[in-house]
Amino acid sequence: MDLSQLIDVKVNDNRMNALIEFNNSYFSNVELDEEFSIAELITPSNIINFLHKNEIVYGIDEEAIHQFCEDILNSEGENLDSSQIEVARGIEAENGEDGYIDYHVNLNSKVDVDGETHKIDFKEMMQIPIVETDEPLLTFVAPTKGEPGINVYNKKVEAKPGKVVTIKAGENTKHTEKDQTIYATDSGQVTLTEKEIKVLPVYEVNKDLDLTIGNIEFNGSIVIKGDVPEGFSLNARGDITVKGIVEGAYLEAGGSVFIEEGVSSQGKGKIRATLDIKAGNINQGNLEAGRSIYVNQSILHSEVIAREFVSCYKGHIIGGSISSGQLIEANDIGNRMSSKTVLYLGENKKVVEKKSYIEERMKELVEQLKKLKTIGSKMEQLQELRELSSKERITLLRQKRSYEKAKLELSELNDEYSIYTQNDMNYNEENLPNVTVHGIIYPNVEVKYSKYAKVFNQEASKVSIVYENHDFSINPL
Structure with a gap:
């Protein structure tokens, strides 16, 4: 008899812990005279040697082994279901900290x-x-x-x-x-x-932009210490900073756009930034940011698109459409007048509309290809019976060209659509896009995710709206 019949040794997958467990079934079947030989075998030194034979040599807990032996002998092999104990423990590696x-x-x-x-x-x-x-x-x-x-x-x-x-x-x-x-x-x-x-050079204008200065295109950053009236344009490779109001103007920045007072565009002009847009308020504006948009007060009847966040924490969003890849947040969304307000999560409004167009166009092309194939088959059957007239030959040639053109367009649209579909899968439970409302969300606010939508018919306060498991969930903050 040896210890391998009495004791099982288990080492976890990362080889950091070794455990031993007494074989109860074997103990219950031994004769009385065998118990003395078992007692002689189950000693701390024998168990340690047994571990060594199994190449377990580091971090051995001798105190635990002594206790294990006492428990085995005192119990006479009964009620030892919980006798599995850790007898050796390694030292985990401590991974380095990121720079x-x-x-x-x-x-x-x-x-x-x-x-x-x-x-x-x-x-x-x-x-x-x-x-x-x-x-x-x-x-x-x-x-x-x-x-x-x-x-x-x-x-x-x-x-x-x-x-x-x-x-x-x-x-x-x-x-x-x-x-x-x-x-x-x-x-x-x-x-x-x-x-x-x-570090980019700075072009400064110490007053409102006017005709004496005109439009500005600068290979650096632009600072306007007044207003930017309707019809003007600013184009900077760096940032654009406006201390006053931006009216119906066109602003495009390779960096960020900062507008201290806000935007009042009457639906004219456009503001685009590769990084962030930060403004006091937005009224009837058209803004698009490659990263995030932060507004201090309110967003009113505007079209706003951001790849990451749209934050209007202190104010309210009323009317228009807001698109954000990760988060839309505001104090209030909508109003008591039930102004139509649309919030796009994940995919922005442009992408949703583009996908809808692709889907419809693909359906049209499939039907077109079916009709063209039917025409082609009939013309080929006719060609087998007799020689085609010049008019018929032209029709067949046009059919083949139209068929190949439609087939190519369908293939390209399929490729484009698959890219959008792959982007749909980039979210998991930890970063699901959501709408966070710190105050009230009013009726006639619509939240969209891809082709799915939820329209609020009654007020809700202090909620988070998330699309998950093919449905919108509304959770209290």
Whole structure:
């Protein structure tokens, strides 16, 4: 008899824990005279040797083994269902911490809209970082390597090093290896994107934009310290800052757009930013941001599109359409007059309309191909019976060209539609797009997700609206 008949050894998948368990079924079948030999076998030293034979040599818990032996002998093999104990434990590897960036200027590039940080300091958001030559912009903090571990087989377990965070030193900046810091090489405005940091020259207008200045296209950032009237256009490779009101004007920025007082466009003009748009309020505006849109007061009867967030935390959204990939939030949405207000989640309004057009066009093309195929078959049958007339030959040639053209268009539309379908699957339970209402959502507000929609017929307060499991769920905040 040996211990392998009495004791089972189990090692978990990561080899960090070893357990032993007494074989109750074997004990219950032994004769009385065999119990003495069993008692001699079940000793701490024998069990430790048994573990060693199974190559378990690190982190052995001798105290636990002593207790195990006492429990086995005192119980005489009865009621030992819970006798599985841990007898060895390795040391888990401690993975390294990711590197990060320590910013030396207040870039305010993104605003966290989770939890308590919903309360946005709008004055802080409108501060534009201006730097001088040789001023430090940011420092890279290196990731840590982590500490290796040891498993119960006394084998080294490597730790995963932290990830390196990098941002490219763009125009008018330099990166020094010695202190891992990026410095400005010229004075100007700091612009940060997901890939690089750069310092761009600034074009300033110290009054309202007027005909003496005209439209502005600048290879840097633009600052207007007054209003931008209807009909004017601003185009900047960096940011655009307007201290006053933007009326029906056209603004396009390679960075972000900051409008302190707000937008009053009467449905004219358009404002586009590669990054964020931040405004005091929006009235009958048309805005599109590659990242997020933050509004201090209200969004009224406007078309607003953002890839990530639309935040109007303190104010209300009334009328128009709001599209956001991740979050739409406001104090109130809609009004007591039941103004039609449409909220698009996940896919923006343009994408929804484009998909709808593709679906309808694909149906038309399928029907067109069926008709063309029928015409072609009839013409080919006729050709087998007799020679086609010149008019018939032209008809057959047109049919073949039309068929190939429709077939190609259908294939291209299928490819385009599949891209939209793949984008539909990019959400999971942790990042489902939602509408957050801190006050009241009123009747005649419609929430859309892809081809699905929910129209509110009565008021609801302090709710979150999420589309999941093929339905809209309304949850209290």
